[in-house]
Amino acid sequence: MLELVLGGAEVLLPGGLVRADLGIAGGLLTKSGSGRRIDLSGFRVLPGIVDLHGDGFERHLAPRRGAMKDLSAGLASAEAELAANGITTAYLAQFWSWEGGMRGRDFALRFLVALKGYRGLGTDLRVQLRFELFLLQDYADFSAAVAEFGVDYVVFNDHLPHQALARGKRPPRLTGQALKGGRSPEAHLAMMQELHRHMTAVAPSVAGLAADLAGDGVALGSHDDATTSLRWQWHKRGVTIAEFPETRSAAESARELGDAIVLGAPNVVRGGSHSGNISAAELVRDGLCDGLASDYHYPAPRQAALMLAEEIGLEPAWALVSQRPAQVLGLTDRGVLKPGKRADLLVLDQDGRIGATIASGRVSYLSGAVAERFLG
Structure with missing residues (x-):
């Protein structure tokens, strides 16, 4: 399973969109991760x-x-x-x-x-x-x-x-x-x-x-x-x-x-x-x-x-x-992006297209500019 930090994106948290880091470890969302950092500036992260x-x-x-x-x-x-x-x-x-x-x-x-x-x-x-x-x-x-x-x-x-x-x-x-x-x-x-x-x-x-x-x-x-x-x-x-x-x-x-x-x-x-x-x-x-x-x-x-x-x-x-x-x-x-919940999320670009889907901490879909960020 992934252990990484999604950073720089607008994240849809309970309460609305905020620019925040989102950690993933052991198939769950965490407050802060210790793994590789992925710069998702310019993208949005939403619940799966x-x-x-x-x-x-x-x-x-x-x-x-x-x-x-x-x-x-x-x-x-x-x-x-x-x-x-x-x-x-x-x-x-x-x-x-x-x-x-x-x-x-x-x-x-x-x-x-x-x-x-x-x-x-x-x-x-x-x-x-x-x-x-x-x-x-x-x-x-x-x-x-x-x-x-x-x-x-x-x-x-x-x-x-x-x-x-x-x-x-x-x-x-x-x-x-x-x-x-x-x-x-x-x-x-x-x-x-x-x-x-x-x-x-x-x-x-x-x-x-x-x-x-x-x-x-x-x-x-x-x-x-x-x-x-x-x-x-x-x-x-x-x-x-x-x-x-x-x-x-x-x-x-x-x-x-x-x-x-x-x-x-x-x-x-x-x-x-x-x-x-x-x-x-x-x-x-x-x-x-x-x-x-x-x-x-x-x-x-x-x-x-x-x-x-x-x-x-x-x-x-x-x-x-x-x-x-x-x-x-x-x-x-x-259903929500909170620490302790399943790491189920998707990454959208500004046009609403899906660049990545992560299900239970595993990448199930990856494409385009988001894929370039993940793959370096």
Whole structure:
């Protein structure tokens, strides 16, 4: 691990940007270091990004269907992209779904095995398991996998097209989804219809599963809440993270209940949701956000935070991708630059480009003028 002093840079400390030295030793931040001094005059040092939900890794694990046999190679490629974007803690959002293919149970188990055995650059790679709540037959196996692989974050999803199924209509995009799952469109539709028929059994079953997981210390979230009543239902089940609420009313309900609100950083960068949902930037301005996640695009947290900094200031904006996401999941050892915390940080130039990423005291990314400073 590194033992050095970063000097001359503007450092984002609790309280704001100051010109200060930052020591690194034993994978932790120190008040002053005794190692080699790196002159970072003209640059900024910020806390490493804590990404609570990102599925951009999928294209590294399966560039084409069936093409990636060794998932560890895909994880290495994904970690390189994470590091290049200043992400030092990454929750890889992996489905456990009836949809099959990369979203199916078998792939999820392959992924969990590969991640458990992966040794990388230093990025803290964790998993957020996204569980389709209508998979009643999988509840026991899912709970066992969460325990076996030490999963600390589970999000409940429901991607069944209930309205179309209730009307007996063919759901949109059926053929493409079926082929991704390795099924015929007819078999895929029949499976969805069968799952939809168990509507009344789901509510008590998911309440029991949520209680069991919460009792084991697993953080629980819901995905795409659209209404106040839905957020209240999840809250009563102990599901206290509202991930990507679709409406202002759902986000406001989460805030009233004291639940955490995670929004998509790409929504901020784009200036709105690609699916017509509430603007994330609007919710941020109104204090209805506890963290911005990469969702499908790893550059987005940095981009969103720097955009918001022009409006609300750098410290509160950057906290939305570092300190506050860490607080949401109780990661008390990171998210801020203070002695004794993990040495998770990134170095930005004046144009907001990343020159270096250090994760747990190890260089995971280095380029350009910053690389010249490190290498002498």
